[in-house]
Amino acid sequence: MASNPKTIMIVDDERDTLTLLRLALRKAGYQVLVAASWEEVAERVKESHQEGRAIDVIVLDLMIPGRSGFDIMRSLQVVMIPMPPVIMLTAVTGFDQQVQARTLGVSRYLTKPTTPKKLIDTIEAALAERKK
Secondary structure, eight states: OOSSOOEEEEEOSOHHHHHHHHHHHHHTTOEEEEESSHHHHHHHHHHHHHHTOOOOEEEEOSOOTTSOHHHHHHHHHHHOSSOOOEEEEESOOOHHHHHHHHHHTOSEEEESSOOHHHHHHHHHHHHHHHHO
16 A cells, blocks of 8 residues: 555444444555444545545445435545545445446445455455546
8 A cells, every 4th residue: 555545435334344444444554534324424524635645446325225326426436526436335226226326436346245356356446537
């Protein structure tokens, strides 16, 4: 990992998932922001903007009470320009949801459960693709 670590924002309503993913990504050398709701997402984005720090990749759950991952993504597309790559990490395996995710611009679609290595590999691929 470079001396200037990339920042990954994880959005998931399950606190245990947030904790495990944060630990795995920090161990891999990433800066990690976590959010469990739209309100927390908005706050993390605002804080990052005020600090002049880019969010390089968003790992987004689909099933979040109150506002789905799709709704959160639509909202982020309005305020984050350019929009960082989004990796949908969800237990939802339906084809329709995967098509909708791609239509919205999701970079990758991973299903839970996954391994930290697979998530990190997916993040690295999304970052490499963004550089092109």
